[in-house]
Amino acid sequence: AQTVTQSQPEMSVQEAETVTLSCTYDTSESDYYLFWYKQPPSRQMILVIRQEAYKQQNATENRFSVNFQKAAKSFSLKISDSQLGDAAMYFCAYRIQGAQKLVFGQGTRLTINP
Amino acid sequence: GAGVSQSPRYKVAKRGQDVALRCDPISGHVSLFWYQQALGQGPEFLTYFQNEAQLDKSGLPSDRFFAERPEGSVSTLKIQRTQQEDSAVYLCASSLLGTGEMGGEKLFFGSGTQLSVL
Numbered sequence: 001a002q003t004v005t006q007s008q009p010e011m012s013v014q015e016a017e018t019v020t021l022s023c024t025y026d027t028s029e030s031d032y033y034l035f036w037y038k039q040p041p042s043r044q045m046i047l048v049i050r051q052e053a054y055k056q057q058n059a060t061e062n063r064f065s066v067n068f069q070k071a072a073k074s075f076s077l078k079i080s081d082s083q084l085g086d087a088a089m090y091f092c093a094y095r096i097q098g099a100q101k102l103v104f105g106q107g108t109r110l111t112i113n114p
Numbered sequence: 115g116a117g118v119s120q121s122p123r124y125k126v127a128k129r130g131q132d133v134a135l136r137c138d139p140i141s142g143h144v145s146l147f148w149y150q151q152a153l154g155q156g157p158e159f160l161t162y163f164q165n166e167a168q169l170d171k172s173g174l175p176s177d178r179f180f181a182e183r184p185e186g187s188v189s190t191l192k193i194q195r196t197q198q199e200d201s202a203v204y205l206c207a208s209s210l211l212g213t214g215e216m217g218g219e220k221l222f223f224g225s226g227t228q229l230s231v232l
Binding site for chain 2: 004042043044045046047050091093100101102103104105106107
């Protein structure tokens with residue numbers, strides 16, 4: 001079965017500090033894509049960052065970066081200089097190349113303390 | 115439109131009632147997805163359309179769930195004889211490309227319909 005596990009139901013960080021959210025996944029496929037989505041109280045899922053499994057270089061989008069460890073099947077999200085607007089649920093997800101559906105983890109609720 | 119639009123935003127149904135949830139994807143988007151998100155959980159895949167064709171309905175939990183996209187744009191998710199376990203947020207998403215090309219392409223999500231079955 002293809003699964004995504006987020007072991008941290010909740011995380012909190014001081015504003016301007018750095019926080020890392022963990023994600024592991026299980027798949028026998030070699031060609032796939034990994035994503036982090038943010039879900040604020042509005043419920044709309046917003047793509048934060050994505051990573052192609054065939055790329056060794058970790059993806060970066062401004063204050064957001066990932067640590068992709070393919071052999072360990074680990075895909076963590078680092079948020080630098082945390083801002084109040086970063087507070088939300090964060091979901092890790094992946095999609096196999098050629099497949100349609102995203103498989104999501106259970107989510108991590110991130111709180112930013114002012 | 116500018117984004118994916120879903121209506122209604124909230125729906126309260128009595129057990130046994132039929133409901134219909136609407137999704138307006140971004141104009142021109144080929145792919146459309148429905149996901150079910152139970153309270154405190156991640157979204158789970160329900161079904162996928164490429165234009166008007168329903169290519170995957172493996173996630174639909176029972177034959178009470180039915181989805182359609184007759185003209186390849188607006189989609190409706192219908193739930194017959196609702197049960198309490200159907201209470202969830204139903205998210206719709208669309209993307210520009212079709213299956214096989216999708217890869218790492220971004221999905222655009224709507225704000226969902228929160229269904230409460232009493």
